[in-house]
Amino acid sequence: MIARMEWADRFAKLSLLHASASVFFLDEHGVIQFANEGAQDFFHLPVEKLIGTSIHAVVHKAPRKDRTHAQGACPFTQLIQSNVQVMRHFDIFWRDHVPCWIEYSINPIQDENGTKAYVVSFLDAAIALREKNSFIENEARYKLIFEVSHDSKLILNKDGIIEEANPVALAFFKKNSIIGENVFTLFPKEGKTAFHKLFQSAKRSSVKLAPLNFSHANGDELFVEMSIFSKFLPGKSLIIFRDTTARILEQRERDRFLALVGHELKTPLAVIKAFTQLLIKIIAPTEDARISRYLQHINEKTDLLTGLINGMLDAIYLGSGKLPFHDEVISFDQLVTETVFELQKTLPHEVFEVSGETKSNVKVDKHRFGQVISNLITNAIKYSPVSEPVEIAREVEGTFVRLSIRDHGIGIPKREQAKLFNPFFRGRHAREGTAKGSGLGLYLARQVMRHYRGTIQVESAYKKGSTFTVELPLTQEESV
Amino acid sequence: MEAVFSAHTMSQLIYIVDDDASLLEVLQLALEEHDYIPIGFAGAKAFWKKISKHKPDAVVLDIGLDGEQGDQIAKKLKSSSEYKDLPVILISADQSLSQKAKASKADSYLAKPFSLDSLVYVIDSFISSRKE
Numbered sequence: 001m002i003a004r005m006e007w008a009d010r011f012a013k014l015s016l017l018h019a020s021a022s023v024f025f026l027d028e029h030g031v032i033q034f035a036n037e038g039a040q041d042f043f044h045l046p047v048e049k050l051i052g053t054s055i056h057a058v059v060h061k062a063p064r065k066d067r068t069h070a071q072g073a074c075p076f077t078q079l080i081q082s083n084v085q086v087m088r089h090f091d092i093f094w095r096d097h098v099p100c101w102i103e104y105s106i107n108p109i110q111d112e113n114g115t116k117a118y119v120v121s122f123l124d125a126a127i128a129l130r131e132k133n134s135f136i137e138n139e140a141r142y143k144l145i146f147e148v149s150h151d152s153k154l155i156l157n158k159d160g161i162i163e164e165a166n167p168v169a170l171a172f173f174k175k176n177s178i179i180g181e182n183v184f185t186l187f188p189k190e191g192k193t194a195f196h197k198l199f200q201s202a203k204r205s206s207v208k209l210a211p212l213n214f215s216h217a218n219g220d221e222l223f224v225e226m227s228i229f230s231k232f233l234p235g236k237s238l239i240i241f242r243d244t245t246a247r248i249l250e251q252r253e254r255d256r257f258l259a260l261v262g263h264e265l266k267t268p269l270a271v272i273k274a275f276t277q278l279l280i281k282i283i284a285p286t287e288d289a290r291i292s293r294y295l296q297h298i299n300e301k302t303d304l305l306t307g308l309i310n311g312m313l314d315a316i317y318l319g320s321g322k323l324p325f326h327d328e329v330i331s332f333d334q335l336v337t338e339t340v341f342e343l344q345k346t347l348p349h350e351v352f353e354v355s356g357e358t359k360s361n362v363k364v365d366k367h368r369f370g371q372v373i374s375n376l377i378t379n380a381i382k383y384s385p386v387s388e389p390v391e392i393a394r395e396v397e398g399t400f401v402r403l404s405i406r407d408h409g410i411g412i413p414k415r416e417q418a419k420l421f422n423p424f425f426r427g428r429h430a431r432e433g434t435a436k437g438s439g440l441g442l443y444l445a446r447q448v449m450r451h452y453r454g455t456i457q458v459e460s461a462y463k464k465g466s467t468f469t470v471e472l473p474l475t476q477e478e479s480v
Numbered sequence: 481m482e483a484v485f486s487a488h489t490m491s492q493l494i495y496i497v498d499d500d501a502s503l504l505e506v507l508q509l510a511l512e513e514h515d516y517i518p519i520g521f522a523g524a525k526a527f528w529k530k531i532s533k534h535k536p537d538a539v540v541l542d543i544g545l546d547g548e549q550g551d552q553i554a555k556k557l558k559s560s561s562e563y564k565d566l567p568v569i570l571i572s573a574d575q576s577l578s579q580k581a582k583a584s585k586a587d588s589y590l591a592k593p594f595s596l597d598s599l600v601y602v603i604d605s606f607i608s609s610r611k612e
Contacts (some may be wrong), residue, residue: 139547166502177518213486259575262573262575263544263573263574263575266573266592266593267503267573267592268498269592269593270500270503270573271500271503271506271593272593273593273595274503274506274510274593274596275502275506276504276506277510277595277596277597278510278596280512281513281596302593313575317575324578324579326577423557469503476524
């Protein structure tokens with residue numbers, strides 16, 4: 001007889017191998033020596049009760065009236081006696097008075113002393129079948145999601161070695177196979193650092209999305225939108241990316257065209273404006289007053305057109321990230337005061353009330369941020385009665401400075417508020433007679449605030465007025 | 481226009497380079513209104529030819545010219561010992577005007593379309609500061 005410890009040792013290894021199935025170990029007489037947890041679950045009996053019991057006794061727990069059947073169905077008795085290896089046999093088995101199909105295998109073993117034993121493992125066939133079907137289904141689903149796609153998909157191991165790649169990815173890299181290659185060697189050199197950074201930061205936050213820009217040695221640029229799922233599976237990451245080069249180059253071409261159109265429009269406008277101004281000067285006020293008035297109209301509309309073209313060009317350059325920002329550290333309070341002062345010069349009849357102090361510096365392009373402030377103030381004027389002041393408040397909120405511009409005007413209906421920052425949106429209740437803006441002021445203001453990682457918001461109640469609030473990160477740097 | 485030294489001996493000579501004939505004409509008219517003596521050039525070649533004979537009191541340059549660009553002319557003027565003190569004003573509808581003005585060391589710039597008053601104001605201020 002083999003020592004119990006030896007059995008235990010062998011059994012431990014085997015049960016590990018068969019961890020998902022019910023496994024037990026029989027001696028040559030069919031007595032259970034060890035059973036794993038799966039067997040315990042299957043028979044609804046604790047391991048202690050199983051050990052030392054004959055396999056026949058356990059199996060023959062079937063109801064008396066079914067015993068004949070059960071006996072006949074008992075897979076083990078005859079098989080153990082015939083000492084043959086059985087692989088994946090199916091049979092019926094009674095459990096808790098309910099028949100169930102099992103899929104089992106029996107492996108006769110023999111140690112060096114010639115002592116025989118059997119390892120029996122089995123699964124509930126219904127569960128096994130379900131699992132198998134769901135595996136097939138999952139595999140089909142996986143294949144569909146992974147392979148049939150407009151996006152390139154790669155599965156990498158923790159070192160960045162590609163383990164799987166879909167056909168779109170192969171087409172993207174223009175290769176027949178990229179399995180086993182390091183993903184970092186595949187992308188063009190320029191821009192690889194950005195990719196590496198993204199990959200590293202994805203490791204910390206599990207999912208990372210970003211547009212990336214690479215340039216080939218020949219100068220060709222490559223744009224991709226990339227998502228990295230670093231905890232896709234243990235030790236594996238999934239990279240999904242889309243080649244956006246064509247779209248971006250097309251957009252650039254369109255922007256270039258619009259910029260050119262803008263430039264070409266401004267050149268004749270310069271001539272129209274100059275001649276109009278010259279005529280206004282030459283025509284003496286004593287002459288037909290209508291002429292001067294008409295010329296003023298031409299002059300104003302020329303300015304409006306200029307504002308529109310400049311707004312359009314700013315929007316294009318902001319969108320493409322090409323609008324130059326000349327940032328400097330400046331006192332926020334001073335910037336607001338100066339902007340209000342300049343506005344007051346051109347709008348002498350308006351009342352501005354400035355309150356609060358931040359005593360903080362911000363790092364911005366004085367001209368661009370000044371434009372945001374004056375846009376908000378001129379908007380406030382447009383929507384308020386003439387006699388009501390525009391209240392301008394400055395304060396510090398955490399690491400931000402806040403500027404609120406409040407008017408006591410008609411307010412903005414809720415349904416209009418969402419559209420307020422859209423290009424060329426104009427509320428229905430603008431004050432009559434105010435100079436029309438380009439319709440791009442708030443749109444550009446939001447773009448500028450985004451550039452500075454700040455915010456712009458509006459709070460408004462119909463007939464009670466509106467408050468526009470901008471928040472800008474403050475800086476600890478000293479102004480020069 | 482060429483009678484520079486006859487009637488307006490006290491007047492200041494302003495050279496304007498712009499390939500747009502209409503703008504050139506209106507700028508000249510406006511400056512004449514303010515008692516300046518403007519001379520217009522359609523391109524760099526004629527400008528260089530004239531400046532070598534008569535040095536003006538200020539120069540107004542459009543950037544987008546056929547041939548040598550206005551900012552290149554400004555750069556040359558500002559790096560020459562003879563013209564470095566000459567006030568140079570760049571005018572353009574170009575979006576990168578401010579950078580080009582900075583790079584070429586021009587004294588001032590005006591984005592097209594600009595008001596005639598602002599052009600006169602800029603020229604006036606350069607001329608009066610030179611007088612002082």
